[in-house]
Amino acid sequence: MTMERLQSSHRQIVSIWLPYLAIDRWQKQAAPERASLAFALTIESAHGPRITAVNDAARQAGVQVGQRLVDARALYPEISSESADLPGDSKTLERIALWAQRWGPWSMVDGEDSILLDVTNATHLHGGPQALLRDIAQNCEKRGFRSRSAMAFTGSAAWALSHYGNQYCVGDNDDPMRSLSDLPVAALRLTPSISKLLRRLGLKTIGDLSKAPRQSLARRFRDHRNPQTNPLIRLDQLLGKVPEPMIPLHRKDPLRVSRRLMEPILHRSLLDQIIIDLADDLVCLLESERMGTRRLEMRAYRVDGDVIVRALELSEATREAPHIVRLFGAKLDDVQAGFGIDQVDLISTWSAPLALAQASIDEADEDIGTTLPQMLDRITARLGPDAVQMPITARSHVPERSYRFASPNVAKSSQSEMQFYQRPLKLLERAERISVVYATPEGVPRKFRWRGNVHDIARSEGPERISPEWWKERSNVRLRDYYRIEDDMGRRYWIYRNGVTGDGRGNAPDWYLHGMFP
Known part of the structure; x- marks a missing residue:
C-alpha cells in the first residue's frame, strides 16, 4: 500500500445530498395553503417549459421531473407552476455549505444539490460517525431541507453512498468495495450514454466493473480522458487511487x-x-x-x-x-x-x-443637518455604549416585563411585535395601590381613591385577564384583571385587581393603578 493510499484511507468525507433543494426552498417561502397544492418548478427548453422539481402533492398525482409542463397539465390540469430560481438555489446551497462547517473544518459545493464536508478526526466530537450523520440530517430538517448523508474515505465514495446507498451509511476504510460493490454504475457519475453502454456489457454494478479485465476496459476507453466518460478514472477516484480536485468553500472576508x-x-x-x-x-x-x-x-x-x-x-x-x-x-x-x-x-x-x-443637485439641500442616528452615534462614541438607552420589546406578556432598555447600537429584536390589547401611553415604573369602591367583589369598580383624590368612574371596559408567568414566578403569585376606565373629568386610567376572591392565594384582592391613557 502506497503512502498516498494509506493517507487517503484515514480521511473521513461526508456527502450531504439535498434531493429536494429547490422545492424545499420554495415551500419555505410559499403560503401554507398554497404549499399543500400540486406545484412544479420549470425551466425553459426548446420544446417549452420543462419540470425540474415537484412537491409531494404533484408527485402523488403522477407528475414527474423531466416532463414538459404541457404534458403534466394534460395529466393533472390543476397543477400550478413557477420558473425555477437556479441562481437562488446555488446561493442557498453555498450558504448551507458554509453553515455545515460547524461539523468540520472545510466544505465544498458538489454539483447542483450536494455538499462535501471534511470531518477527518472530528467524528468523536459528535458521538461517532452514525451520530454525526443523524445530527446533520436532523439539523437540515430543522432548517426545512430534506437530506441524505453518508461518510466514506473519498468524496466520490461518499457521494455514491449518499445517492445510492442506505441512509446514514458509513463506508468501510479497510475494504472499500464491501460497501460499494452493490451500487449501480450510475453511482460513478458517468454520462448517461457511458452508463447505458456498461449495462449492455453486463457491468451493472461497481463490483462487476472492478472484476472486469482492466486492460480490456483501458483499450475500450483509451480515447476518453474526461472522468465523466471514463469508468476506470472514476473507479480509481472512488477507491482513492487517483486524487480528485476538492476546492474548499470559504466565508466571504469582511x-x-x-x-x-x-x-x-x-x-x-x-x-x-x-x-x-x-x-x-x-x-x-x-x-x-x-x-x-x-x-x-x-x-x-x-x-x-x-x-x-x-x-x-x-x-x-x-x-x-x-x-x-x-x-x-x-x-x-x-x-x-x-x-x-x-x-x-x-x-x-x-x-x-x-x-x-x-444625490440631490439642489444646493439648498446640501446641508440638512445631523440626523437622529448620527447624533446617537456621536454621543455613543464620545460617552460610551451605555450613555444612551432606548426601549425595545421583550418576550413577556406581563406589562412591566414586556420591554427593556438597551443601547441604540444593539440590533432590533428579531421577534415579531407582540400583539396586545390597547396599552396606555404612560406606564408607571411601579404600579401604585389604590382604594376601590364596587358593588360586588367581582364587579366593575365604581369609585377609586388615588394620591388623596377620589375619582368617580363614568365608563369602564374590561376585564382583560393576565396570568402570571408560572415558569418564572412562585406558586402564590396571583393573576390580574385589568380595566380601562374613565372618570367624570374625562381622565382615563389603567387599573387592575390583583387576584380573585377565593383563589386560595391570599386575602381579599388588592387594586392598583398601572398607567394613564392620553
Whole structure:
C-alpha cells in the first residue's frame, strides 16, 4: 500500500445530498395553503417549459421531473407552476455549505444539490460517525431541507453512498468495495450514454466493473480522458487511487481597505488624514457592493509589532465618509504611536444591505443637518455604549416585563411585535395601590381613591385577564384583571385587581393603578 493510499484511507468525507433543494426552498417561502397544492418548478427548453422539481402533492398525482409542463397539465390540469430560481438555489446551497462547517473544518459545493464536508478526526466530537450523520440530517430538517448523508474515505465514495446507498451509511476504510460493490454504475457519475453502454456489457454494478479485465476496459476507453466518460478514472477516484480536485468553500472576508506607509508616522494629524482617505475608499467599496457598514474596526500597526485597535458600532447602516471620520476622531485621542505606525487598516466587520440613493443637485439641500442616528452615534462614541438607552420589546406578556432598555447600537429584536390589547401611553415604573369602591367583589369598580383624590368612574371596559408567568414566578403569585376606565373629568386610567376572591392565594384582592391613557 502506497503512502498516498494509506493517507487517503484515514480521511473521513461526508456527502450531504439535498434531493429536494429547490422545492424545499420554495415551500419555505410559499403560503401554507398554497404549499399543500400540486406545484412544479420549470425551466425553459426548446420544446417549452420543462419540470425540474415537484412537491409531494404533484408527485402523488403522477407528475414527474423531466416532463414538459404541457404534458403534466394534460395529466393533472390543476397543477400550478413557477420558473425555477437556479441562481437562488446555488446561493442557498453555498450558504448551507458554509453553515455545515460547524461539523468540520472545510466544505465544498458538489454539483447542483450536494455538499462535501471534511470531518477527518472530528467524528468523536459528535458521538461517532452514525451520530454525526443523524445530527446533520436532523439539523437540515430543522432548517426545512430534506437530506441524505453518508461518510466514506473519498468524496466520490461518499457521494455514491449518499445517492445510492442506505441512509446514514458509513463506508468501510479497510475494504472499500464491501460497501460499494452493490451500487449501480450510475453511482460513478458517468454520462448517461457511458452508463447505458456498461449495462449492455453486463457491468451493472461497481463490483462487476472492478472484476472486469482492466486492460480490456483501458483499450475500450483509451480515447476518453474526461472522468465523466471514463469508468476506470472514476473507479480509481472512488477507491482513492487517483486524487480528485476538492476546492474548499470559504466565508466571504469582511470589506477591508488598507494603507501601507513608506515612512512610519508619529503625529496625530497624519493619522487623521489617513483615516479620511481610508473612509473614502471604504465608502466606494461599500457602494460597489450595495452595502452599508454597521460595525467598523480600525487597526494601526506599530513598528514595534503592537497593534492599536479602535472599534465603532453604528445605530444604522451608513456609507457617509464624513460621519465615519467624525466618529473615529473621538476614538484616536489616546493613540500612542511609539516608534511609529507603518500600516493602517479600516474594516467593516458588519455590513448590511443599503440601497443606492441618488444625490440631490439642489444646493439648498446640501446641508440638512445631523440626523437622529448620527447624533446617537456621536454621543455613543464620545460617552460610551451605555450613555444612551432606548426601549425595545421583550418576550413577556406581563406589562412591566414586556420591554427593556438597551443601547441604540444593539440590533432590533428579531421577534415579531407582540400583539396586545390597547396599552396606555404612560406606564408607571411601579404600579401604585389604590382604594376601590364596587358593588360586588367581582364587579366593575365604581369609585377609586388615588394620591388623596377620589375619582368617580363614568365608563369602564374590561376585564382583560393576565396570568402570571408560572415558569418564572412562585406558586402564590396571583393573576390580574385589568380595566380601562374613565372618570367624570374625562381622565382615563389603567387599573387592575390583583387576584380573585377565593383563589386560595391570599386575602381579599388588592387594586392598583398601572398607567394613564392620553
